Amino acid sequence: MRDNDPWETVRSLATHFTEFDAERGLAPEEQWTLQVLKLSEEVGEAAQAVLGVRAVNPRKGRSHSWEQVQEEVVDAVITGMVTLTRMRPDDAADFFATVLAEKAGKFLPPGDTTTITSR
Template sequence: MDTLWDNIEKLSAVCRAAGAHLPDEELKALQIGKVAEEAGEAMHALHGLKCLTTCGEDHTWSQVQNDLVGAVIAALLAMPYIDPIGARATFDEICHRRTRRGR
């Protein structure tokens, strides 16, 4: 898991540098919007897979998975925008709490 967070922190730094001309609050909002965009792409692929769209594209479970992973990465990238120092600890705490529900 450390490698995942190391990669997220590096990518977050690259993204933050690219948006350095924008205020922090706008960067946060844009990154959270990216999570919604990626999740929407997964839903679009699922609709295509189930022939529920008229876009004319064939979709596969692989594409759905690709878009879901994109949503997860976007969500992880949003964490350091909100709390650059404590993102990993916050994630661990919330993940622990949410995976222990009902036990």
């Protein structure tokens, strides 16, 4: 297990991108909108990588590996975490943990869920 808290890194990234967009004169809601669009782009790149690993495009053949797909999925997850943190800078990790517990509770049998806590 790693010692560093991923949410700390995410908070730093969110702060950096928020400051950058503020310097460009973008209002918070506009920043959030563009960040959600960025998230959509990252998910699209993961989908594109799956098409590449499955050799769907006959012109390109097998253009990706499953490891590249996994990296694209991580990019989408990171972007999602940064997006949430930009929208909820004070409680993103707690909000994430709450929603995760609610969603997991719909699919996992009682007793199989672990208590989720944020740092």
